[in-house]
Amino acid sequence: AQTVTQSQPEMSVQEAETVTLSCTYDTSESNYYLFWYKQPPSRQMILVIRQEAYKQQNATENRFSVNFQKAAKSFSLKISDSQLGDTAMYFCAFMITGANSKLTFGKGITLSVRP
Amino acid sequence: KAGVTQTPRYLIKTRGQQVTLSCSPISGHRSVSWYQQTPGQGLQFLFEYFSETQRNKGNFPGRFSGRQFSNSRSEMNVSTLELGDSALYLCASSLTGTRWGNEQFFGPGTRLTVL
Numbered sequence: 458a459q460t461v462t463q464s465q466p467e468m469s470v471q472e473a474e475t476v477t478l479s480c481t482y483d484t485s486e487s488n489y490y491l492f493w494y495k496q497p498p499s500r501q502m503i504l505v506i507r508q509e510a511y512k513q514q515n516a517t518e519n520r521f522s523v524n525f526q527k528a529a530k531s532f533s534l535k536i537s538d539s540q541l542g543d544t545a546m547y548f549c550a551f552m553i554t555g556a557n558s559k560l561t562f563g564k565g566i567t568l569s570v571r572p
Numbered sequence: 573k574a575g576v577t578q579t580p581r582y583l584i585k586t587r588g589q590q591v592t593l594s595c596s597p598i599s600g601h602r603s604v605s606w607y608q609q610t611p612g613q614g615l616q617f618l619f620e621y622f623s624e625t626q627r628n629k630g631n632f633p634g635r636f637s638g639r640q641f642s643n644s645r646s647e648m649n650v651s652t653l654e655l656g657d658s659a660l661y662l663c664a665s666s667l668t669g670t671r672w673g674n675e676q677f678f679g680p681g682t683r684l685t686v687l
Contacts, residue, residue: 492675494678499680500681501679501680501681502664502678507675558628559630560605560615560617560676561617562607562615563614564614565614565615
């Protein structure tokens with residue numbers, strides 16, 4: 458079974474600063490995808506960034522980037538130049554491919570950006 | 573393109589009743605997945621439908637069921653409601669589903685309260 462662990466329940470960061478959200482996962486599969494989703498107070502879940510396990514290059518999307526360490530099974534999200542609109546719950550998620558594929562989520566981390 | 577829509581957005585039921593939730597995917601998407609979100613258990617996968625067939629199922633009792641229609645719209649049914657079924661139910665659509673790591677687009681959710 459796959460598990461996703463987000464050990465920090467809450468974090469706070471000053472506007473314009475950089476923050477890193479941690480995530481570890483456990484799997485015996487070799488082909489999988491990793492995601493970070495953002496869920497603001499409005500509750501609409503939005504994809505922030507996606508990483509294919511077979512790619513060594515870390516994914517980036519504007520101010521968002523990941524540090525993917527496959528051997529350590531670690532997948533952290535770095536948010537640069539934090540903005541007030543980044544305040545939300547962030548979920549790390551894991552998906553294996555194939556017949557039994559599904560998204561497995563971590564418990565999430567509440568990020569607050571202070572003005 | 574219109575996003576994923578879910579109806580109703582809020583629902584209040586009493587124990588023992590049954591409920592049906594609806595999800596309309598993004599046009600052209602053939603896969604719909606359902607998730608239950610609670611403060612205690614986080615986000616848990618319920619099931620995935622693709623081309624009117626259930627492709628994968630999570631660890632939920634048989635009271636939770638679903639179906640998908642030929643236009644890809646999906647319904648989820650919960651019979652004999654229990655207090656613990658109170659949750660935010662999210663549906664997500666994708667082009668071909670989770671098997672190939674496709675991005676899942678989430679709807680705003682249906683907030684179900686069981687009294």
